Amino acid sequence: MTINPTLGRDPALAQVGVTPSPLALLLLGRGSDPASERGVDCPGELPPAADPTLAARAAAAKTALGDRVFILGHHYQRDEVIAFADVTGDSFKLAQQAAARPQAEAIVFCGVHFMAESADILTGAHQRVILPDLAAGCSMADMATAEQVEQAWDDLLDAGVAADTVPVSYMNSSAAIKAFTGRHDGTICTSSNARRALEWAFGERGGARVLFLPDQHLGRNTAVGELGMTEADCVVYDPHRPGGGLTHRQLREAKMILWRGHCSVHGRFTRDSVDEVRARIPGITVLAHPECRREVVTAADLVGSTEYIISVVDAAPAGSAFAIGTELNLVQRLAKRHPDKTIVFLDRTVCFCSTMNRIDMPHLVWTLESLVRGETVNQIAVDRDVATFARKALDQMLALP
Ligand code: SF4
Secondary structure, three states: OOOOHHHHHOHHHHHOOOOOOHHHHHOOOOOOOOOOOOOOOOOOOOOOOOOOOHHHHHHHHHHHHHHHEEEEEEOOOOHHHHOOOOEEEOHHHHHHHHHOOOOOOEEEEEOOHHHHHHHHHHOOOOOEEEOOOOOOOOOOHHHOOHHHHHHHHHHHHHOOOHHHEEEEEEOOOOHHHHHHHHHOOOEEEOOOOHHHHHHHHHOOOOOOEEEEEOOHHHHHHHHHHOOOOOHHHEEEEOOOOHHHHOOHHHHHHOOEEEEOOOOOOHHHOOHHHHHHHHHHOOOOEEEEOOOOOHHHHHHOOEEOOHHHHHHHHHHOOOOOEEEEEOOHHHHHHHHHHOOOOEEEEOOOOOOOOOOHHHOOHHHHHHHHHHHHOOOOOOEOOOOHHHHHHHHHHHHHHHOOO
């Protein structure tokens, strides 16, 4: 993988209190590394990253396409890509926005693979959803494959607990996992409505326990932190061990069966990160995403989704100070937007989402210019049967009280 040495001196990183390590720079996702994540090379002729006309070319292609194209930008995308987004947001907001633009023939999703799948499920048959770089996967979503989850359900059947177990799957999962959830009358959730999803599963849906996929931290933080369960009510199903590493009795007695998955970005923050920033900047408010480990969430002052984090920082008075535990592109953007506030990253080393960073200007320009020529590249099309059941689980989320 080729590394850009100037990143080590990036003033934007210095502004949020970060010193990049060589390993972190490797994780930035510039270029193609077949040994990591999805390891998919871009099939097209990309313009060089150093081409000084990239922004002008993207703007010209976007103008030529007009309303026929709609560009979605996730909060964790790079600034130069976000500049071309028609709308920015979290994964679910973006999928909803795509569905609200039936006139757009092409939806360019600047985010990761599972998000483009959700957009394809929620948009019309006449719309094509495009992921500018097919290597932009999500390491958390990849931690739960369809085969592993079917095996887990077989284990629950063997233990005699499947009938009263409700699958609740985080939005950050593949379409196949969403379809599994729909087939078993479960629901999807986001980091904003995970509490309501669990209340529905144990209440109206009548479940005795929940199989929570694939982020153990969001599941535990919601169950223990918001619904008053104990750590003992939660067990962790490890897909790499026979029976998930759990006895039938453990499965029977659990209220939450948490999948052994996590976000490689948010999972890096530790209790030490919180203690260190508090010692360095007395009085600072620690804001953490619920994908962080429990030890971080319990030590934080405020916990919430990316949309919540943005709203808290936007509403705070000048002079406020925040240490934010979420993806670094978003933290840098907030720091730039609020020069009157102290905004630092909740870690001393770089923590970009390497796959989000794969969407860059060369891929965006290639995608848009291909569309101008009448070619659709990197289309994400979910199998119809999978889409039907995934849609059922997504609709259940929309119907949550
Ligand atoms: S930040 Fe984490 S959950 Fe989000 S796309 Fe990256 S790896 Fe996946």
